[in-house]
Amino acid sequence: MVKTKNHDLQTQEKIFKAATEIFEEKGFAAARMQEIADRAGINKALLHYYFRSKELLFATVFQALLKKMFEKILSVFMMDISFEKKIKLYYEEHINILIKNPNLPLFLLNEISHNPDLVQGIRETLRYSEMRDVIYRQHSKELRKFGIKKGELPQLMVTIVSMAIFPFAARNIMKMMMEQLGETRNFNSFMQARKEFASDFVITALKNRKK
Amino acid sequence: MVKTKNHDLQTQEKIFKAATEIFEEKGFAAARMQEIADRAGINKALLHYYFRSKELLFATVFQALLKKMFEKILSVFMMDISFEKKIKLYYEEHINILIKNPNLPLFLLNEISHNPDLVQGIRETLRYSEMRDVIYRQHSKELRKFGIKKGELPQLMVTIVSMAIFPFAARNIMKMMMEQLGETRNFNSFMQARKEFASDFVITALKNRKK
DNA sequence: TTATAGTTTAACCAATTGGTCAAAGTTAGA
DNA sequence: TCTAACTTTGACCAATTGGTTAAACTATAA
Incomplete structure (x- = not known):
């Protein structure tokens, strides 16, 4: 036994x-x-x-952190709700996750950049075909009205996620610049305020596009 | 002698x-x-x-790369031109620089994050007081009309630069996602197109703000 | 109780790494 | 030509690093 x-x-x-x-x-x-x-x-x-080995231990950790970064966000992206609601929910959820794990963005960006093999493991976490279907459906249902062409979808998506992720990757520089510029708020409250700022910014830019 | x-x-x-x-x-x-x-x-x-030593060699290299990242951009930020022109010029110049040095963003973000002492060297490259003056002047001259409060200036600035820098930091992931999503263009032409997309996006969002 | 499989440790090892040193080579002024 | 300073090298070193091993320890099924 x-x-x-x-x-x-x-x-x-x-x-x-x-x-x-x-x-x-x-x-x-x-x-x-x-x-x-x-x-x-x-x-x-x-x-x-x-x-x-160190490599194996790292691979285990990496997989878990990759999941932590994408799992919840992906479920938001897959939801069948209006684009406006989706944007708001995305910033709410993703910024919450990143406030709890502020080193996550830089870690993932860096390791993926330095070790291309890790990208293989991503394919399992990111379900491309499902993602593409959802995006295209939302495009023909809503986004096309805003004057967004299919070819511009990647531009839009990168814009949206960069507004949430980049501040965490640049956290240290931002902290320093903010205190030099006389900002009294701390980084986390800046990111809390960013939920609304980013949502409004993206939605306004979309709704008022020249078509 | x-x-x-x-x-x-x-x-x-x-x-x-x-x-x-x-x-x-x-x-x-x-x-x-x-x-x-x-x-x-x-x-x-x-x-x-x-x-x-390795540290000294690195410090020399780091200073030069920091300069390469910020020098030209800072001169654009300091110009006394309309915000709309400034935005367009910024994306044009910065994206050009980054296309030539695609590893720069991730390198700088990472090293600064891992070695806080390097931040000291930044103070010389980034002239804070001048920068603050220019930003505040542009705010009271133009941006206030758009309904941007003084306290929102950091949000706006981070938004602008993240749209240019983040794609380079996420270059490898983006490449993979783009080819999975059926994008045929390469990364550089994506970034070329991004100059106009980002300019329009930011300007539209600003001009149509609820005040 | 005892045999057995799983767990934990201290000591050890080979390879790598940043760094040194003494000697050889090179340049140019006197 | 000779000398003195600068440049370049091969050989070497101590410390660090990922990884191993054999022995000691622990739990448990029989």
């Missing part, structure tokens, strides 16, 4: 959590296995017992 | 160029001194003869 493993799940969880923090903060290249072991409160050899 | 150094300038240039390429591509942590030496076609010890 197969023996039940005792508390390896606890240990594995501890390692996974520590690795997530370190990798997300420092990136793959600057992360140290020893530091991950220390933060998990275990021996370095135990890392390799549960996750064979 | 002090002897004139012979061709150390050529060598120094070669090293600097190689270091710029490697650092920009891989970031500080993943860059290897040996690889820089190889690309420069010289001995590794010579790196340390001209630039004492």
